[in-house]
Amino acid sequence: MSYDKFTILKSTAVPMPIENVDTDQIIPARFLKATERKGFGDNLFRDWRYNSDNTPKKDFVLNNPLYSGKILVGGKNFGSGSSREHAAWAIYDYGFRCVVSSFFADIFKNNAINIGILPVQVSETFLDKIFTAIEANPRNEIEINLPDQTIAILSTGESESFEINGYKKHNLVNGYDDIDYLQAMKGEIQSFASASVY
Amino acid sequence: MSSQPATLFDKVWDAHVVRKITDGPDVLFIDRHFIHEVTSPVAFLSLERRGLQVMFPYKTFATADHNTPTINQHLPVQDPLSAIQLKALETNSGKYGISHWGLGNPKNGIVHVVGPENGITQPGMTIVCGDSHTSTHGAFGAIAFGIGTSEVEMVLSSQCIMQPKPKKMRINVNGELGKGVTPKDVVLYIISKLTAAGATGYFVEFAGDVFANMSMEGRMTVCNMSIEMGARGGMIAPDETTFAYIKGKDRAPKEEAWDKALAYWKTLKTDDGAGFDKEYHFNAADIEPMITFGTNPGMGIGISKRIPVTQELGSGRSSYEKSLNYMGFQEDDGMLGKKVDYVFIGSCTNGRIEDFRAFASIIKGRKKADHVTAWIVPGSHVVERQIKEEGILDIMQKAGFELRQPGCSACLAMNDDKIPAGKYAVSTSNRNFEGRQGPGARTMLASPLVAAAAAVTGVVTDPRELMN
Numbered sequence: 001m002s003y004d005k006f007t008i009l010k011s012t013a014v015p016m017p018i019e020n021v022d023t024d025q026i027i028p029a030r031f032l033k034a035t036e037r038k039g040f041g042d043n044l045f046r047d048w049r050y051n052s053d054n055t056p057k058k059d060f061v062l063n064n065p066l067y068s069g070k071i072l073v074g075g076k077n078f079g080s081g082s083s084r085e086h087a088a089w090a091i092y093d094y095g096f097r098c099v100v101s102s103f104f105a106d107i108f109k110n111n112a113i114n115i116g117i118l119p120v121q122v123s124e125t126f127l128d129k130i131f132t133a134i135e136a137n138p139r140n141e142i143e144i145n146l147p148d149q150t151i152a153i154l155s156t157g158e159s160e161s162f163e164i165n166g167y168k169k170h171n172l173v174n175g176y177d178d179i180d181y182l183q184a185m186k187g188e189i190q191s192f193a194s195a196s197v198y
Numbered sequence: 199m200s201s202q203p204a205t206l207f208d209k210v211w212d213a214h215v216v217r218k219i220t221d222g223p224d225v226l227f228i229d230r231h232f233i234h235e236v237t238s239p240v241a242f243l244s245l246e247r248r249g250l251q252v253m254f255p256y257k258t259f260a261t262a263d264h265n266t267p268t269i270n271q272h273l274p275v276q277d278p279l280s281a282i283q284l285k286a287l288e289t290n291s292g293k294y295g296i297s298h299w300g301l302g303n304p305k306n307g308i309v310h311v312v313g314p315e316n317g318i319t320q321p322g323m324t325i326v327c328g329d330s331h332t333s334t335h336g337a338f339g340a341i342a343f344g345i346g347t348s349e350v351e352m353v354l355s356s357q358c359i360m361q362p363k364p365k366k367m368r369i370n371v372n373g374e375l376g377k378g379v380t381p382k383d384v385v386l387y388i389i390s391k392l393t394a395a396g397a398t399g400y401f402v403e404f405a406g407d408v409f410a411n412m413s414m415e416g417r418m419t420v421c422n423m424s425i426e427m428g429a430r431g432g433m434i435a436p437d438e439t440t441f442a443y444i445k446g447k448d449r450a451p452k453e454e455a456w457d458k459a460l461a462y463w464k465t466l467k468t469d470d471g472a473g474f475d476k477e478y479h480f481n482a483a484d485i486e487p488m489i490t491f492g493t494n495p496g497m498g499i500g501i502s503k504r505i506p507v508t509q510e511l512g513s514g515r516s517s518y519e520k521s522l523n524y525m526g527f528q529e530d531d532g533m534l535g536k537k538v539d540y541v542f543i544g545s546c547t548n549g550r551i552e553d554f555r556a557f558a559s560i561i562k563g564r565k566k567a568d569h570v571t572a573w574i575v576p577g578s579h580v581v582e583r584q585i586k587e588e589g590i591l592d593i594m595q596k597a598g599f600e601l602r603q604p605g606c607s608a609c610l611a612m613n614d615d616k617i618p619a620g621k622y623a624v625s626t627s628n629r630n631f632e633g634r635q636g637p638g639a640r641t642m643l644a645s646p647l648v649a650a651a652a653a654v655t656g657v658v659t660d661p662r663e664l665m666n
Contacts, residue, residue: 019517020394020494024631029610033265033279035239035286047633052619075513077395080428080494081631082610083330084237085346106398106430107330110361111346128512165362167222177348179248182225182356185217186253189227189356192216193254197462198229198323 003116005175009098010143010154012069014061015134021074022081023108027090029082040086041093062094066138073130073142074101079108088112098144100151102127113168114178120144120151126160129153146173203469206435207366207401210341210466214324216358223360229323231258231353232309233296235265235280235287236612237328241351242290250355255295257357259318260287262300263308264329265612268575268602271301280613294354307578307604310334310546314418315580317447321436321463326353330425331546331628336433337417338440339466341401343431364430365475367400368468371408373482378662380556381416382548382626382645384408385423386488386498388480394496398428400476403468408482409434414443415552422547423628426495435467487661489533490630490643492521497630501648501660505531524632525640526620533642533658540623541572541653542635543646544602545609548626549577551584553646558590560650560664566598567656573615574599575607597654611636624652 031043049060056063072091078101079087088111091099098118112119122130133140133153140155146169152159164172171177182189204212217225238260245252252258265280275281284301291298299305305312310331313319321339326332328350335342349359369388389396402424409417417434424432441460444450451459486500499505507529508518522528527536543549543557554576566572574594576582582604585591591601608615609627611634617623619638626649630641644652647661654664 017513017516018520019513022494022629022631024610024629024634028633028637029264029612032236032612033277033283035282036243037240047637052637075517077398077428080394081330081425081629083328083332083344083346085240085328085348088346103395103398105395105428106364107344107346107425111348114346114348165222167219167360178352178360179250179348179355181360182352182358183250185225186356189216189225189253189358192227193357196227196229197459198257198320 003175003177006097006116006118006146006172008143008145009070010141011071012139013071013073013100013130013134013142014067014069015131016061016072016074017131019075020077020080023079023084023087024081026079026087027084032084032086037089039093040090041095044090044094070095070097071142071144072096072099073127073134074099076101076103076124078104080105083107085111085115088115088117092117100127100130113172116172118144118146118172120162122151122160122162129158203472205366205468205472205474206339206403206433206466207341208472210322210324211363213322223362225358225360226324228326228353228357228359229257230318230325232313232325232327232332233258233260233287233350234309234329235262235283237347238290238350239283239286241347241354244351245354252294252296252354253357258296258354259313260291260296260298261306261309261312262287264606264610266301266605267613268605268607268615271603275301304579307580308546308549308606310422311549311577311581314338314414315447315578317444317450320444320450320459321440322466326359331422333424333429333431334418334422334546336421336424336431337414339433339436339463341431341433344425364401365399366403367397367429367476368403368405368474369478369480370406371480371482372406373408375408375482375485378487378647378665379485380645380647381412381419383485383488385420386490386495386643387485389423389427389496390488390498391480392427392478392496394426394494395428396496397424400429402429402432404432404434405468410437413552414439415550418550419547423495426628436463487645487648489648489658491525491527491533493524493630493632495628495630495643497521498643499533501533501658503533505529505533534660536658537622538570538624538652538657539621540617541570541649542575542608542623542625542627543649544573544575544577544607545627546577546606547628548646549575549581551581553626554581554585554590555588556646557650558593560647560661561597561599561654562593564597564654566653570653570656572599572653573602573608575602576604578604608635610634617641624649624658
């Protein structure tokens with residue numbers, strides 16, 4: 001599924017200073033029963049967001065009207081656990097286009113990029129600065145510049161660069177995906193397969 | 199192949215690179231692809247929208263497991279959404295000519311149990327599935343890992359995925375394991391030392407006496423949980439134990455093809471002098487039966503130990519406190535004697551015959567504790583048959599236990615096997631995340647021996663006390 005192009009994103013951010021946010025929290029297994037990719041945002045962080053009677057939990061950040069935006073900022077080891085791409089779908093469907101953390105679990109990071117969410121890995125120090133800036137004023141904006149590979153806290157002017165490989169960056173900036181790439185090299189794959197021992 | 203000393207991982211990875219992209223990932227050819235009902239429907243849908251075909255249908259294998267009931271499998275599936283997913287798997291497999299072992303098929307079971315059981319999993323392969331516990335197949339010296347649905351679509355349409363080559367880590371455990379210490383304890387111990395993110399970005403090779411002396415079932419348990427320390431996957435060099443396990447299996451190479459395969463598989467080991475980015479050494483004698491006390495698999499301790507008092511500050515401390523609060527535990531609490539409401543034996547981690555033998559060795563001649571609800575779920579129909587043939591079912595029934603039908607069951611609680619909110623479960627599965635086994639459920643991960651001891655005593659118990 002090709003996706004929207006990603007270049008510069010300027011937005012307020014939603015802070016979630018919790019470590020080891022696993023994909024079972026992002027979307028619990030009982031909401032994985034759909035056969036189409038739609039509506040997952042409604043169940044994003046379901047059990048942290050809603051009580052068992054489906055009333056919103058007031059102290060959870062997504063239920064706090066002070067916080068909104070297209071950037072989710074999480075504690076370290078974000079997205080650990082299950083490989084369910086539904087976790088990335090839920091984050092996207094809710095309206096986020098970027099997740100910032102000091103450390104991402106591998107599979108989640110891949111899944112996010114594959115559907116057009118940019119995972120931005122920053123230092124622990126910079127992550128703390130972001131949390132502090134949002135705490136000071138939830139309207140403070142963060143700017144993510146993918147072509148330049150920088151993330152900035154606009155209220156303080158502090159910024160940091162982040163890593164992404166050239167291939168993935170090109171894909172995100174242009175809205176291409178891996179399937180486009182692989183389809184263009186089918187002949188090469190076919191020859192490789194002919195020589196396979198399995 | 200270079201003449202430089204290479205690791206097992208390098209040998210297998212490098213043999214599968216179709217194209218290297220400068221400043222980008224490798225295009226990696228995939229030998230075996232497993233699919234199940236939950237993470238494949240959207241991939242098929244997208245394939246159809248793009249008008250693409252499945253490139254090599256015979257390299258993909260479908261089995262239904264995540265979302266299946268573990269009782270009355272002969273009746274129509276009650277949950278309409280689950281029924282739709284199961285039907286979608288059957289229809290998609292049929293449409294593209296993919297082998298499908300649906301509910302009721304004698305080959306059906308958990309994907310990571312049936313793959314090895316049928317000889318589909320072999321040394322030196324690249325194996326993927328839309329399930330993080332695909333790392334299980336690394337026990338055979340394969341590179342095996344979980345992928346997302348977009349990648350499932352890539353494998354279906356091009357038999358390749360695109361990923362950068364991970365860094366390499368070797369974890370050595372040497373010496374002899376003590377009484378009551380199982381492969382599950384070994385891996386829970388390793389994860390407790392490395393933390394739940396300690397191997398992120400790495401592919402792990404497990405090496406040393408402990409793994410060399412381990413059965414294939416045990417190796418699968420260990421590799422299964424390599425994802426729980428964040429590793430892309432884990433693998434163990436194939437040896438005589440591996441070859442003996444595979445020989446004669448349904449889809450294993452036969453006759454001349456076997457000899458040829460064997461000659462190749464014997465080259466699949468890390469050369470002396472090959473480099474790792476990180477290496478750990480542990481002593482088998484330091485490991486005791488393990489149990490988890492928190493909400494990630496890194497939060498494990500020896501069963502006789504007390505819950506650690508955290509030294510962390512800031513978000514580390516608040517996350518730790520949140521976790522203990524969810525579990526209803528305190529720092530410095532002992533684990534022994536804590537009340538247990540549910541016991542779950544099963545999953546791709548511990549749902550193989552050896553696990554049920556271990557369970558039986560403890561419950562034999564004892565009775566299930568009255569207040570404990572026990573779900574005993576084989577990993578496949580083959581395991582179910584073994585349980586019956588070996589007389590384990592008999593032992594279970596005399597002790598007041600019932601055997602359910604194969605599936606992922608309470609490991610992820612997608613079906614009806616959900617632990618109720620606030621209840622405590624000792625579980626042989628792989629994740630103790632909040633709500634993993636049902637909203638509000640409190641999970642303690644442990645070996646089948648520890649789970650069996652809890653099932654008969656009703657509290658967290660050191661299984662060594664019940665062993666002869």
